[in-house]
Amino acid sequence: MKAEQQKRKIISKGGIIVLLIVIVVSVLIWWMFSKKDDSIGTAQIMLDGNVVKLIDLSTAKDTTFTLENCENVHFEIQNHQIRFVNVECPDHLCEKFGFLSHPGETAVCMPNRVSVTIIGTDSKTDTIVN
Amino acid sequence: MAKRKWAGVFLACVAILCSGCSKPSPTYSECYVMDTQITQQVYGRNAQKACDAVNTRLKELESLLSLYVPTSQISKINENAGKSPVKVDDYTFNLLQKGVFFSEQSNGLFDITIAPLSTLWGITSDHPKVPSEEEIADCLRLVNIENLVLDEENHTAFLKEEGMAIDLGGIAKGYFCEEIKAIYTEYEVDSALISIGGNIYTYHQKPDGTSYRLGIRNPLSDSANDLMGILTSHDEVVATTGTYERYFVQDGVRYHHILDLETGYPCDSDLISVTVVSNDGALADALSTTLFLAGKEAIPSYINHSDFSVIVIDEDNRVYVSPSLADRFTIENDTFTLADEFEEAA
Known part of the structure; x- marks a missing residue:
């Protein structure tokens, strides 16, 4: 009876292998995420203090677009970078x-x-x- | 026993996985007040409420103090110039007192009665223009801090001559930082950074125990993202003045917003950027403009001051840094060099 209880408590060889695989996979996933190139960020576009668009520049394709409620402003995405273009405003500082x-x-x-x-x-x- | 051991290993794995995502992230906020973009990044459980409270308060202060809001207390003082004193609330009165103090201390370089001249140029408006010499001379006559009378007993302000007007744009944003500090404290914010038109206020260190890293803009570049240096900062106001901030171009000539009260035209300073660091936001804001106007020859008189510190860049791209900032400021751009005569200036 006692021996049987002890046997149930101890993890089996198969269990050890599964656990090791889980640990290795976990560490690999963590390493992959921590090694991600963070030098390119996400573009957060705000209109009058409210976020209207979030664009992950690392995966963004080249394009030009405007905002739904502000067609005076256009943005261009090129080579994972973003900029203001063709803006209707007095100074064009943007x-x-x-x-x-x-x-x-x-x-x-x-x-x-x-x-x-x-x-x-x-x-x-x-x-x-x- | 063995089960516990393996459970421990499993929990350790989970802890490793979670460690990458446990870093607290700030709440971001943006609003537009006094023709300026206000951005906040705030840490703490009440961060969003604190951001909202700050934005609401700043809008209230704009309606109280803006020269361009017809119902503001400042507009009422301006309307009644040469006619009668106007009673104002404690906040406005205290700010006016500070404005008078800094104007008097500046030897005529800074003056909160500059409004007739600043509105004539309209550099911050949608329709700036180069005025005639006659117009400039007429406005310059009206700029005189000695003709602003503050009655401490009755809390009134009076401009003695008709046509005179107050513009608190050179001091108000820095002064607001004290109000913002009180709001962050009230909402038990852990840490925060707020940017108000050339003024940065840092509230405490970041949750990871480090100071905020503030980029000082390269004044030679059109891009605000081009840095000349980095300053680490917490619990203070950092105010910068440069001619790149606001300007317009007419007939190929660039006219910036820092007006020389002697000539009435944008100043021709031998400095290209002045940053003032102080616990007193109004002082930092007012002084960054004043020292810019004072030029290079005044650097030795303030580089080693007990109430504030400075980072000054002259037209030869030489950088003068107060000794108190030496350990927390680094130049990040080879175009700029630490001034040789630093020791002499100090």
Whole structure:
């Protein structure tokens, strides 16, 4: 009886193998995610303080688009970077920000109250003093 | 016993897997107040509520203090210039007192009665223009801090001459940081960073115990994402002034927003960027403009000050840094070099 109980408590050889496989696979998955290239972030587009679009630039295809409620503003995505283009505003300062792709980078069109900020974990700075 | 052992191994695996996603992420917020983009990143369980409370308060302050809101207390003082004193609330009165103090201390470089001149140029408006010399001379006559009378007993403000007007744009955003600190404290925020038009306020260190990393913009670049250096910061206001902020181009000439009260035209400073770091937001905001106007020759008089620290860049791309910032500021762009005469200036 006692021997039987002890046998039930101890994990079988098969169990050990399964557990080892689980550990190895887990560590591999963790390693793959931690090794992901974080230098290209996600573009967060905001209109008047509300998030209207999130675009993962690492997988984004080249395109040009506008916003549903703000057709004055256009964005271009090229080679996993994003920028303001063809903006109807008095100063066009937003277009001078150029292409953005790295976390922490940001551009704003004040007259249209539209901004794009690259979010991600690999940011060199928390913000830029302008 | 063995089961427990394997359960321990399993839990350790789960802990390893979870460690990658346990880093707290901030709540982001953005709004537009006083013709400025306000961005916040806030950590803590009440982060969203704190962001909303800050945005609401800033909109209230805009309606109280903006020169461009017809019902604001500042507009009422301006409307009654040369006529009668206007009673204002404690907040406005205290800010006006600070404005008068910094104006008087600046030797004529900074003046909160600049509004006739700043609105004439309209550099921050949708329709800026180069005024005639006659228009500029007429406006310059009206800019005079000595003609703003503050009555402490009755809490009134009075501009002695008709046509005079107050513009708090050079000090208000920095001053708001004190109000923002009180809101973050009230909502028990763990840590936060807020950017208000050239002013950054950092509240505590980040949850991982490190300071915020603030990029100082390369003043030679059109892109706001191009850095010249990085400053680590917590629990202080960092204010930067440069001619890249706001400007317009007419007939091939670039006109920026920092006006010289002697000439009435955008200043021709031998500095290209001034950053002031201080616990006093109003001081940092007002001083960054004042020191920009004061130029290079004034650097030795303030580089080693007890109330604030500075990072100043001259037109030869030389960078002057207060000794108190030496350990937490690094130059990240080879175009800029630490000034040789740093020791002499200090």
